[in-house]
Amino acid sequence: MASTNDHPGEQAARDPVKLIAVRxxxxxxxxxxxxxxxxxxxxxALFVGTVRNHDGGADVAALAYSCHPSAEAEMRRVAEKVVAxxxxxxxxxxxxxxxxxxxxxxxxxxxxxxxxxxxxxxCRKLIDDLKHxxxxxxxxxFSDGTEEWVGAC
Numbered sequence: 237m238a239s240t241n242d243h244p245g246e247q248a249a250r251d252p253v254k255l256i257a258v259r260x261x262x263x264x265x266x267x268x269x270x271x272x273x274x275x276x277x278x279x280x281a282l283f284v285g286t287v288r289n290h291d292g293g294a295d296v297a298a299l300a301y302s303c304h305p306s307a308e309a310e311m312r313r314v315a316e317k318v319v320a321x322x323x324x325x326x327x328x329x330x331x332x333x334x335x336x337x338x339x340x341x342x343x344x345x346x347x348x349x350x351x352x353x354x355x356x357x358x359c360r361k362l363i364d365d366l367k368h369x370x371x372x373x374x375x376x377x378f379s380d381g382t383e384e385w386v387g388a389c
Contacts, residue, residue, distance in 0.1 A: 245276030246350045248323045255328035256312045258303055258372070263330050263341040272346040274325035279352030281359035285343040287336045295379040301333045301342065304371035314365045322358035323349055329362060331372055 255271040265284055272280055287299050304310075315327050329345040336342060345362050349355040374386040 245325075246323065248319060249274065249276075249325045252319050252324040252326050253312065253315045253328075254326050255330065256308055256315060257330045258307050258311070258333055259330060260332070260334040263332050263344050265341070265344055268328045268330060268344045268346040271328035272326040272348040274348045276350060277325040277348035277355070278350050279355035280346060280348040281352075281355040282344065282346040283359055283363045284341060285363070287338050287340045287342055289338045291376060291378075294382070296338065296376055297379045298335070298377040299337075300335045300375045301331070302373050302375065303331075303333050307331070307371050310370045311366060314369055315362065317365065318347070318358050318362045321361065322347075322354050324358055325349055327358070327362065329366060331366070331370070333372070 255268065265282065268282060269280070287296070289296055311329055311331070315329060318324065319327060325348045327347050331343045332341065343363070343366070345359060345366065347355050347358040347362060349358055375383065376386065377383045
């Protein structure tokens with residue numbers, strides 16, 4: 237009998253990157269969850285980043301994201317690195333740009349893998365690397381009149 241790890245479902249899918257997008261419209265958790273659905277996946281992990289009402293001890297009054305034209309290509313590059321490191325069955329990542337309100341979804345990423353531990357680890361790597369490597373910038377305006385630019389997610 238073959239080892240469990242030899243089963244095709246235990247391996248990464250052939251083309252696991254299902255959805256990569258930068259959008260100026262509202263994001264959908266359901267869309268990402270559907271994109272990462274896979275019958276061979278025993279674990280699916282999602283991360284949803286939302287606009288909070290404070291940062292660094294100050295009240296956030298307004299927030300906008302902008303990006304470099306290469307942002308989607310860089311998101312795909314980061315996704316491909318995750319796929320090379322983990323047995324990913326399906327992966328999706330979408331990021332919002334434009335003006336957002338408190339509570340709006342800023343980023344949604346999802347990863348499905350044969351097992352939950354791999355899914356958690358791959359999802360964590362995906363969002364952390366997107367935050368550090370993709371040219372997306374956040375412009376925050378605070379209720380006291382100050383403002384700041386923050387690099388990436």
